[in-house]
Amino acid sequence: MPMSAEEIEAMICAAIPDAQVEISDLAGDGDHYAARVVAESFRGMPRVRQHQRVYEALGGRMGGVLHALQLTTATPVQG
Template identity: 55%
Template sequence: MAMDRTTLENLLRTAFPDAEINLVDLAGDDDHWSAEIISASFRGKTRVAQHQMVYAALNGQMGGELHALQLKTSAPA
């Protein structure tokens, strides 16, 4: 199974409505994504906590519909 850009972006925008989100389909198969997410909700959180927030936003679909997700997260400057 794969996750298309619209589905992935909708999940992330629901969890991080203020975010700047940049998605890149790394393999052209809707299954290997790179996501850069800049959100104020990451402020004061460790990188691990930020990534856990992103995985939580995916509602358990990581490893199922979405095989690989390269993450870069940060709070706005």
């Protein structure tokens, strides 16, 4: 059974409480998503580690329940 965008967002927010998460269903099939995750806790972290944190938040569902996730991570813009 595919994951919903709401499930993905909830899992990321539970693991990265300061995250602002935007999820888009790329194919309309509940299997191919894009996620933009912005978190202050990413500051100073290499992009690879930011992505690892998001994948860890999904608890091993990548490649199984969640087929594809186009991931963009960032830190908030300081003004």
